[in-house]
Amino acid sequence: MGQFLDDVWATLQRLDAAAALDILIIATIIFALLMVLRGTTAMTLIRGGVVIVLALFLVGRILELSVVNFLVRNALPGLVLGIIVIFQPEIRRTLERAGRTSMRRWLLNSAEDAALDEISTAVTNLARDRHGAIIVIERGTGLEEFIETGVHLDAELNARLLESIFYPNSALHDNAVIVRQRRVVAASCTLPLSTSSGTARMGTRHRAALGVSEQADAVAIVVSEESGAISIASEGRLIPLRDETRVRSTLEALVVSRRGNLKPAAQAG
Secondary structure (H helix, E strand, C coil): CHHHHHHHHHHHHCCCHHHHHHHHHHHHHHHHHHHHHCCCHHHHHHHHHHHHHHHHHHHHHHCCCHHHHHHHHHHHHHHHHHHHHHCHHHHHHHHHHHHHCCHHHHCCCHHHHHHHHHHHHHHHHHHHHCCCEEEEEECCCCCHHHHCCCEEEEEECCHHHHHHHCCCCCCCCCEEEEEECCEEEEEEECCCCCCCCCCCCCCHHHHHHHHHHHHCCCEEEEECCCCCCEEEEECCEEEEECCCCHHHHHHHHHHHHCCCCCEEEEEEC
């Protein structure tokens, strides 16, 4: 035991800036791989292998078992190659995903990325079924005054939940659903209507989307009940989208251009 502690102390004394950077890079790579494998059967196998190797390492070091220490030390290169072979499908999928992902996607954190996916899926399905809706993404400026006008839910953001809320004649279909940090905070909230020139002929949903984008740095996605057309309001401007596939990329561009906490919210007028 004393020899083990002496070895640890000697190793710590040899650490310098380069060694610390080396450790940080390797730790980051390992963490990224674990996040990719999270929730898969591969994670269970890795967990079991790590437990066995650590147990052998500690027992060998503490009890000074020379044979065990020799096996552990010389088996590590083989274990690395074995991991590459065993988890080849997962590693391949990860590399393919990285190759398909644009640099802009890397600028988003995982929570923002998942939230945009849920919102985009819901908007696409709502537009296909021609269910009117407004989805507002709260950014730097809080929308608490509008949250207080609705019914509090505090549920996890989910595309199916948004679709069910905006289903025609549902109890919470009218007015707003507020979502913040991947949580649906409230439903049936009221948004302000824009009084700007040129909005007189617009429907309630589009005026509400413009109104909230004028009063806060929010982004509002509108789905027309009559045509299923999708528009996005930002900074008091309404941008019609000709293609449903552009919802995700447009939202992504707006979030990246004004980086901040993604706090989505939704309304139907």
